[in-house]
Amino acid sequence: MSENPKVYHLLPHSKTFSYGSGLMGKFESFLKDFDLAAYVPRDSVVPVKMHLGNRGAFRTIRPAFVRAAVDAVKRVPAVPFVTDSARIPACEYLNVAMEAGYTHLTLGAPVVIADGMFGNDSIKVHAGETLGEMAIASAIHDATAMVVLTHVKGHIQAVLGGALKNVSMGGISNHPRGGDWHQGRGKMHFLMGDLMEWDAEKCILCQDCMNVCPAECITFPDDVYTVDKKKCWRCGRCARICPVEAISVPTTHEQFMRAVAEGARAVLSTFEPKRVVYVSFLLEMQPECDCMPLADPPIAQDQGILISDDPVAIDTATLDLLSRTVPLPESRAASVTPKEGWDLFSLLHRKDGRLLLREAEKLGLGRCAYDLEVVG
DSSP: OOOSOEEEEEOSOOSSSSGGGSHHHHHHHHHHHSOGGGTSOTTOEEEEEOOOOOTTOOOSOOHHHHHHHHHHHHTTTOEEEEEEOOSSOHHHHHHHHHHTTOSHHHHSSOEEETTTTTTOOEEEEEEETTTEEEEEEHHHHTOSOEEEEEEOEEETTTEEESHHHHHHHHHBOSOOTTOOGGGSGGGGTOSSOSSOEEOTTTOOOOOHHHHHOTTOOEEOGGGOOEEOTTTOOOOOHHHHHOTTOOEEOSOOHHHHHHHHHHHHHHHHTTSOTTOEEEEEEESSOOSSOTTSSOOOOOSBOOOEEEEESOHHHHHHHHHHHHHSOOBOTTSTTTTOOOOTTOOHHHHHHTSOTHHHHHHHHHTTSOOSOOEEEEEO
8 A cells, every 4th residue: 555645636617507516615525524623623613724815815715615615614514714923904905805705705614814914923933944943824834734725836935835825934923922024934045145136227117016015115215226125025026026036035945945945834733743734726726826916927837726634735736737738828837838848837946846845745744745535
């Protein structure tokens, strides 16, 4: 018998016109048969971790799928709440969630900011040699089990916005109480310095960076890129969206991927083994992160839903599927040149997305080898 972790693949295609043949029906049916009680203790309070999106990012996980996961947790029985750490100021983030259809009425569970309304409710946990101590959002740190819902998308630094990135960057706060970004997720971007670097000769003064900044810390007095160091979260979003690469963050691809893996290890170290279930939605896959205030045409046709208890395996299966997938016409991936063994996100962002998986496997977070079971 194989010792590889199992990844379930719910295909997106419908064979008949019955509800059960559609992806929503298949997902509900799978969750009813799946032994979630083996992972979630009876009567426990369970975070259903997901990215709540941003204004303009309308291609996130559909609320009906989130509701199905919430209902599955209730059947254990356990007490679910939907959560993420503060990606933008918490009050604004909750309003974004509401506009996207994520409310206690639509989901059947409270929507909670994991690190509190001021983003500093957290507990420090050792992550590794690269990051040192990281501040884990308290609502995740204190839970005994977790269900991780991931909308699969691209990311200009992590390449794949998959389960590992969701856990790592979404489970770590911006800063701990009484601390700063050095113990928050911003440190992942700033391992070789403490602020973005600006190339005045490249800059076209479009001010996109200022408009997208969640901390509102960028200004252009006398046409000079200026950052308020005390307000800056070190999220690196300004560098990611610069159309001429005039802004850069002081880290390398290798360092960043190692840091994301260590961040995931820090978050997952707060759970006993086999207490986290991962569900990845390969639907309306975006070229960039859902934290951006926009949505693009999907890069590829929907590939369905993956479920596993191994974050490395489910992300590997995701990239394997996207290595065999043809990009959609008129999407940002339409013009990429195929390369043997490379997935669409790695081709689009011109970086090896599997580096994170290898780093995570080295840290013992899971295995790249897996057994795939196709459903429907």
